[in-house]
Amino acid sequence: MTARLRDLIGNFLVVEKIGPAWLASRITHEVATLEGTEHMERGDYLDRIGLLRTSSWELVAGMWTAIRTLFSAVQLLLVLLLLGSVSPWLLCLFALAAVPLWCDSRARRLHHQAQTATAEKFRLQRRLFELSTDVAASKEIRISGATERLLEHQNHAWNVMVRQRFRARLHAFLWRLVGWAAFTAGFTATLAFVVMHTTSGRSVGDVVMTVTLAASLQQTVQAAVSQLTGTMSAGVVIEPYLWLRSYAETDRARANGTLPPPPALRDGIEFKGVCHTYPGTLHPALQDVSVTLPAGSVVAVVGEYGSGKSTLIKLLGKFYQPDSGSILVDGTDLAALHTDDWRARTSAAYQDFGRYPQTTFAEAVGLGDLQHISNSARIADAVRQADADGIVDSLPNGLDTSLGRAFGGVDLSEGQWQKTALARASMRQAPLLFVLDEPTASLDAPSEHTIFERYMKRARSLARSTGAITVIVSHRFSTVAGSDLILVLDKGTLVEHGTHQDLLNADGRYAELYRIQTAAYTLD
Numbered sequence: 016m017t018a019r020l021r022d023l024i025g026n027f028l029v030v031e032k033i034g035p036a037w038l039a040s041r042i043t044h045e046v047a048t049l050e051g052t053e054h055m056e057r058g059d060y061l062d063r064i065g066l067l068r069t070s071s072w073e074l075v076a077g078m079w080t081a082i083r084t085l086f087s088a089v090q091l092l093l094v095l096l097l098l099g100s101v102s103p104w105l106l107c108l109f110a111l112a113a114v115p116l117w118c119d120s121r122a123r124r125l126h127h128q129a130q131t132a133t134a135e136k137f138r139l140q141r142r143l144f145e146l147s148t149d150v151a152a153s154k155e156i157r158i159s160g161a162t163e164r165l166l167e168h169q170n171h172a173w174n175v176m177v178r179q180r181f182r183a184r185l186h187a188f189l190w191r192l193v194g195w196a197a198f199t200a201g202f203t204a205t206l207a208f209v210v211m212h213t214t215s216g217r218s219v220g221d222v223v224m225t226v227t228l229a230a231s232l233q234q235t236v237q238a239a240v241s242q243l244t245g246t247m248s249a250g251v252v253i254e255p256y257l258w259l260r261s262y263a264e265t266d267r268a269r270a271n272g273t274l275p276p277p278p279a280l281r282d283g284i285e286f287k288g289v290c291h292t293y294p295g296t297l298h299p300a301l302q303d304v305s306v307t308l309p310a311g312s313v314v315a316v317v318g319e320y321g322s323g324k325s326t327l328i329k330l331l332g333k334f335y336q337p338d339s340g341s342i343l344v345d346g347t348d349l350a351a352l353h354t355d356d357w358r359a360r361t362s363a364a365y366q367d368f369g370r371y372p373q374t375t376f377a378e379a380v381g382l383g384d385l386q387h388i389s390n391s392a393r394i395a396d397a398v399r400q401a402d403a404d405g406i407v408d409s410l411p412n413g414l415d416t417s418l419g420r421a422f423g424g425v426d427l428s429e430g431q432w433q434k435t436a437l438a439r440a441s442m443r444q445a446p447l448l449f450v451l452d453e454p455t456a457s458l459d460a461p462s463e464h465t466i467f468e469r470y471m472k473r474a475r476s477l478a479r480s481t482g483a484i485t486v487i488v489s490h491r492f493s494t495v496a497g498s499d500l501i502l503v504l505d506k507g508t509l510v511e512h513g514t515h516q517d518l519l520n521a522d523g524r525y526a527e528l529y530r531i532q533t534a535a536y537t538l539d
């Protein structure tokens with residue numbers, strides 16, 4: 016009864032309820048609060064985090080088994096004391112436990128190697144599964160008839176993973192079998208030898224006690240070894256967990272500055288020979304970029320796909336550090352500024368904006384400035400800025416409408432989600448940096464026009480109050496023509512910069528791209 020109660024409490028409370036919930040929140044905390052985003056974009060890091068997430072319960076189970084191992088150790092000690100009192104030779108039986116332990120360590124290593132080697136395949140098949148069940152992607156998949164092909168990919172990834180893991184499990188099983196067989200054979204032989212040599216002349220009672228205790232020893236050793244190996248299995252998960260913790264610590268120690276950002280920008284933000292290459296890639300995403308974004312200006316960043324526009328934005332948000340060169344904010348290195356404080360003075364609408372489920376429309380906007388998440392006047396103002404009043408009017412409960420159909424709320428169209436993200440980015444009233452990364456990619460032409468006019472006005476008003484710099488990333492040259500400064504990126508290099516007129520006069524890359532776009536629109 017005690018054992019059952021222990022298992023009930025242990026398994027339910029420790030292994031299922033408290034443990035994983037605690038661990039999952041620790042993992043989420045570490046993953047989501049790091050300054051950088053490298054760990055969310057690198058395959059080998061994602062493998063570790065994936066392994067950790069899927070097997071986090073093993074870590075907790077390992078802790079629970081560790082407690083049981085402790086009990087078994089006490090039990091073992093008692094049996095050994097009793098056996099030692101009959102004959103010290105009988106203590107040799109205990110040494111045999113080393114054999115299955117050693118074999119088990121080999122088995123675990125095989126298991127761990129297979130888990131790590133197949134982590135990418137596991138991630139791939141899960142991603143393909145998510146893709147097939149995602150409503151946005153599934154339309155395209157159905158039209159193109161790619162379901163079967165995706166399934167094939169998914170099955171292939173799954174089969175490769177399962178085969179490799181099964182092979183490792185089989186080898187691990189054989190190692191364990193050999194270990195226990197050797198233990199049992201050695202145990203029986205030693206016991207027979209010891210009983211024959213140490214009990215001659217003793218009473219039948221002594222012999223019975225020795226055999227009974229030895230059998231009990233075998234059971235206790237077996238339980239202790241199994242529990243010990245169970246505890247050690249948690250090491251498979253402990254490794255990525257410890258990696259995550261040490262990665263988080265290094266990241267925090269490296270990246271977090273201490274200085275507060277200035278109350279208002281006086282000179283601006285200067286890029287000084289900034290280079291950045293993503294880890295694991297050969298070509299720099301940004302190369303020797305040197306330019307000053309004057310305080311109070313509207314800066315447009317243009318360039319073809321993959322030219323480095325988003326990378327420049329990521330560096331401004333401190334999601335990555337430049338490999339060399341520096342970014343100076345009114346003469347102070349951005350790296351030296353306290354990251355949270357700097358971000359608190361930044362507003363941004365990214366092209367890959369978030370869609371927060373189970374929030375009301377008001378909350379989805381208010382999240383842009385947590386201190387004012389319940390401030391309806393401010394939310395209404397942000398909604399107006401983003402030209403999203405029409406969306407609110409069309410929702411059944413206005414600002415209080417729950418969003419996300421998958422969670423019982425109302426779903427929005429792509430453009431409506433984008434306007435929500437824009438409204439969120441308009442919540443902060445005194446940013447030093449205002450980033451609009453492809454802010455109108457999902458919007459129709461009239462909305463785009465209205466929004467740009469409003470954001471230009473907002474940029475000018477922010478410029479007057481805090482000297483804020485508004486950075487707009489866009490593929491549409493017509494929308495950036497009114498900017499004070501246009502940066503033209505090509506394969507990570509800043510090839511030109513100046514005003515629209517300067518760049519047209521220079522008749523370089525910008526003028527060429529501008530002419531191509533204008534001709535395309537004229538044709539339309």
Ligand SMILES: Nc1ncnc2c1ncn2[C@@H]1O[C@H](COP(=O)(O)OP(=O)(O)OP(=O)(O)O)[C@@H](O)[C@H]1O
Pocket residue numbers: 056293294296299300318319320321322323324325326327
């Ligand atoms: N997380 C990453 N890991 C490795 N390489 C990356 C990563 N993000 C971007 N890159 C590479 O860096 C280069 C610049 O990418 P970036 O996203 O900055 O370009 P972009 O101009 O913003 O492109 P787009 O217009 O398509 O958004 C590209 O070659 C891209 O493949």
